[in-house]
């Protein structure tokens with residue numbers, strides 16, 4: 001997790017800044033939209049194999065909007081367009097308090113209209129007023145400013161008490177400045193690098209967030225710096241310069257703490273750390289596999305309307321990139337299989353915070369307890385996706401329109417992809433042996449629609465998928481990859497470690513320890529099942545014993561339904577031996593049979609935070625104290641770790657809000673679900689980790705009158721022409 005961007009000292013800082021500038025220009029790409037059958041070295045056929053090659057050249061364009069960057073918003077939830085961002089910037093620069101010095105912009109995004117306004121809005125209606133929420137910093141103070149784009153004015157301005165409530169996401173400019181301060185003012189740093197026999201030219205530094213550990217650092221925004229050796233590898237993460245940690249006071253522009261404890265620890269070698277395809281020599285000992293892709297001879301079945309509105313099969317939803325959350329799904333609606341009516345499932349869903357504590361007490365490591373969404377921004381850290389590998393061929397790519405520290409628009413091209421996925425799975429099936437009946441074999445392929453992004457927060461990569469299924473299920477999936485955050489050690493083999501000096505963290509390569517850590521991703525899920533007023537029901541499975549003589553059976557399970565009255569009833573930890581289903585129901589919308597319409601959250605593999613509740617990182621990340629929370633809808637409660645997370649002290653978290661114990665029965669309520677991973681590294685995680693995946697589902701329960709995909713058509717041979725490589729070249 002870790003820290004964002006790194007810059008090779010001096011020169012690279014400039015190159016890095018230039019490359020950021022380069023990305024702020026418009027960007028239009030034409031996506032490959034042509035079926036590969038049209039390529040001359042492929043032959044195609046369908047069954048019966050009569051079709052001529054030419055008749056199979058099918059154009060399947062997935063139209064990319066003309067130019068996202070300059071287009072106008074078309075929906076009240078659309079992100080701020082480039083010209084709107086420019087307008088906010090000009091309003092701010094003529095605003096009294098900022099007219100002499102423009103603040104550094106840490107966040108500038110749409111202040112979404114009231115939910116009731118959005119729900120009332122119909123295509124063609126005038127828009128609710130467009131507003132921007134801006135978080136800026138000026139002279140060490142945090143300014144939260146609301147800009148009304150219609151009035152052309154600042155309509156609200158709050159100055160936060162320095163240090164008491166935390167700070168906004170750091171910017172690339174903060175990172176460059178911290179590195180510059182280190183280089184120009186710390187002779188100790190230069191001395192330490194030379195004393196270790198290293199060349200400053202090959203030193204690359206990261207800026208991990210400092211966490212918060214009491215009053216010492218309050219009132220000063222600080223940035224930690226740790227460094228790596230780049231010589232001989234692009235994977236400098238595997239070459240830590242151990243024990244060298246510098247704390248920079250970014251407001252007073254000075255080094256506030258210098259820790260140099262690891263001089264005796266060698267920098268691990270560069271050999272075998274490069275993960276790029278071109279550098280693998282010899283190739284892995286396995287049979288290569290032939291290229292693989294899904295075929296869509298008639299093109300994809302989804303459409304993107306008005307740039308952000310996705311429609312596919314029985315689903316429609318609004319999809320947008322977000323600098324902090326990465327990707328936001330809004331107004332997800334599924335079509336009723338009987339009436340064709342679109343019914344509301346979820347008003348808004350997104351990754352609200354990502355907490356990553358490392359398990360090491362030492363001076364160089366104790367502070368590593370990242371909150372990636374609020375400290376760095378999952379969207380800000382998301383780069384362009386890799387076609388054909390991150391996303392399959394028939395993907396649609398969406399740009400992020402973000403804002404840099406000077407308040408200017410910043411385009412992140414192709415950072416979200418949307419595609420249909422078919423993994424060869426079955427949506428439903430049954431076969432019947434021809435005994436006393438005729439043989440039946442009915443089966444349907446399972447095809448899903450996926451919206452995907454990948455955030456590279458320093459060393460770690462988080463792939464976040466929202467997968468929409470035709471049976472009404474939404475799967476939220478997180479895959480972890482990238483590099484371990486490793487620690488240098490003098491050991492090269494575990495036989496050098498004496499039994500009483502056991503190292504708990506595994507050795508993953510010579511002189512490299514993979515430090516044990518956790519990842520927790522907390523999702524904000526504003527469920528609106530058939531409307532806003534919902535109740536949360538804990539459907540608890542309880543054992544019932546038979547009374548003597550009742551049955552040969554001694555025990556069975558029964559479902560006991562407990563409707564949560566207040567927030568306290570909905571703070572839940574997962575339990576294997578006291579299991580429950582967790583339903584969101586609309587008590588006033590009933591099925592034909594009288595069951596309330598509902599969706600349930602279905603946990604997948606999960607892990608809980610085991611840190612002490614009074615451990616500073618856990619106080620700040622108290623939203624991970626439970627896997628499930630339900631709160632009444634409140635438009636100010638979006639970010640589980642608080643609005644200002646950097647150096648926050650835990651006074652504005654989901655746990656604090658939930659303690660108000662507000663009523664939640666038959667109200668507009670929000671589900672918070674945390675997906676967790678414990679990670680004990682191993683050698684296979686070196687030098688780059690194969691993906692580790694977990695997910696949870698939002699699944700209809702008595703929402704449809706019956707299986708909603710009975711009428712879904714099976715695949716037939718003639719639907720799918722065959723293509724194969726010809727021998728002609």
Ligand SMILES: *[C@@H]1O[C@H](CO)[C@@H](O)[C@H](O)[C@H]1NC(C)=O
Nearest residue numbers: 183184185186187188190200
């Ligand atoms: C450290 O070394 C670099 C590169 O030689 C130099 O530019 C910088 O001024 C030095 N810093 C200090 C504080 O001496």
Ligand SMILES: *[C@@H]1O[C@H](CO)[C@@H](O)[C@H](O)[C@H]1NC(C)=O
Nearest residue numbers: 531532533588665666667668
């Ligand atoms: C939801 O419930 C509130 C009372 O808690 C009521 O005022 C409101 O009209 C209800 N909304 C809908 C859409 O039924």
Ligand SMILES: *[C@@H]1O[C@H](CO)[C@@H](O)[C@H](O)[C@H]1NC(C)=O
Nearest residue numbers: 632634635636637657660662
């Ligand atoms: C909404 O949330 C904010 C921030 O937590 C809080 O100050 C306010 O009291 C909340 N409003 C209600 C009605 O709970």
